[in-house]
Amino acid sequence: MIANERVKSQQQPSTVSKKVKPWPAKFQAEVFQLVSDLLNVGFSVRHAFRFCEVVFKHHLSDLKVINAQLQAGKSISGTFDPYIDEQISTQLQLAEKHGQLSHSLSQISRLLTTAHQRKERIKRLLQYPFVLMIILAFVFTGLKIFVFPEIRELTDAPAPSGHGVWIALSGLVIGLFGLVIWMQVRQLPALKRIQSLAGMPVIGGVVQTYYGYYLLSLLAIMVQGGLGLQDILTTVQDAKKTSLLYQFGHELDGYLKQGQQLGPILEKYRFVPKELRLLLETGKNTEEMGAELGALTEIYYERLKHRLESLMSLIQPLAFLVVGSLIVGTYVSLFLPMYQMIGGFN
Numbered sequence: 001m002i003a004n005e006r007v008k009s010q011q012q013p014s015t016v017s018k019k020v021k022p023w024p025a026k027f028q029a030e031v032f033q034l035v036s037d038l039l040n041v042g043f044s045v046r047h048a049f050r051f052c053e054v055v056f057k058h059h060l061s062d063l064k065v066i067n068a069q070l071q072a073g074k075s076i077s078g079t080f081d082p083y084i085d086e087q088i089s090t091q092l093q094l095a096e097k098h099g100q101l102s103h104s105l106s107q108i109s110r111l112l113t114t115a116h117q118r119k120e121r122i123k124r125l126l127q128y129p130f131v132l133m134i135i136l137a138f139v140f141t142g143l144k145i146f147v148f149p150e151i152r153e154l155t156d157a158p159a160p161s162g163h164g165v166w167i168a169l170s171g172l173v174i175g176l177f178g179l180v181i182w183m184q185v186r187q188l189p190a191l192k193r194i195q196s197l198a199g200m201p202v203i204g205g206v207v208q209t210y211y212g213y214y215l216l217s218l219l220a221i222m223v224q225g226g227l228g229l230q231d232i233l234t235t236v237q238d239a240k241k242t243s244l245l246y247q248f249g250h251e252l253d254g255y256l257k258q259g260q261q262l263g264p265i266l267e268k269y270r271f272v273p274k275e276l277r278l279l280l281e282t283g284k285n286t287e288e289m290g291a292e293l294g295a296l297t298e299i300y301y302e303r304l305k306h307r308l309e310s311l312m313s314l315i316q317p318l319a320f321l322v323v324g325s326l327i328v329g330t331y332v333s334l335f336l337p338m339y340q341m342i343g344g345f346n
Contacts (some may be wrong), residue, residue, distance in 0.1 A: 098225030
């Protein structure tokens with residue numbers, strides 16, 4: 001009996017203790033979109049996820065683990081939890097509970113695809129300036145080692161005063177200061193972190209639109225599932241305590257229990273869309289509210305794409321500005337001793 005139990009314990013899969021690597025955004029988008037499409041044509045949830053094993057061979061081991069857990073009765077959000085972001089896991093959990101799984105998977109896939117495309121575009125935009133900076137670094141190093149000493153000997157110019165070192169140290173200090181601030185922001189709870197990021201210059205508008213879209217999509221799922229405000233506040237208590245949805249719902253519930261009005265409460269949060277506040281004040285029935293939330297979600301998705309495009313358009317000019325400044329600095333360092341030499345001859 002004991003021997004059999006030992007054999008069984010040795011035969012248990014090691015996937016439970018094995019550290020799982022999160023999936024890339026592109027692959028998550030492909031899986032969720034395929035499952036959404038299969039559900040729309042009549043596949044069952046388990047059959048749709050089993051079919052993923054046929055299509056996605058490069059993550060076959062992960063998909064087999066997921067399907068084994070689904071067969072054992074584990075929830076979809078629970079099986080995917082190690083492979084996906086916390087916010088996506090929360091969205092899956094709500095969609096699975098309120099019968100909007102296919103639509104939610106399609107929305108998740110669309111958002112992940114947008115994120116992947118944004119990262120790829122940033123890489124392409126920075127590729128050329130990055131190559132220029134590497135070439136410039138090699139050129140400047142060569143000038144520093146071979147050319148500048150010869151010019152100083154010809155002009156009898158004094159050795160460099162070390163201004164470049166001070167400039168480099170100043171840049172390093174500023175960079176470290178920015179890194180410390182960023183690390184502190186990352187350590188904040190989700191709600192406070194997003195509030196802080198939404199108030200920052202340049203990126204604040206994108207953060208507000210992204211989380212506005214995220215909040216609208218979740219509310220659309222729950223309202224279309226027939227939930228009222230109090231039911232929604234109860235439902236979000238099932239989310240992870242570290243998630244934005246749980247912290248936002250918990251804080252909102254506390255304010256409402258103190259007797260405060262919903263509209264003034266929502267104005268405190270930068271990421272809550274103004275249109276949502278106005279919509280909640282109309283007092284429409286659940287069906288109308290669900291339809292309008294769905295439409296508003298689509299509007300915010302288009303707005304998010306537009307804001308990302310605007311932000312992307314700033315990246316390359318800023319990169320070239322940095323490269324141009326370095327080139328000008330290099331030329332000044334090279335030709336200033338020559339001008340001094342010419343002045344000495346005169």
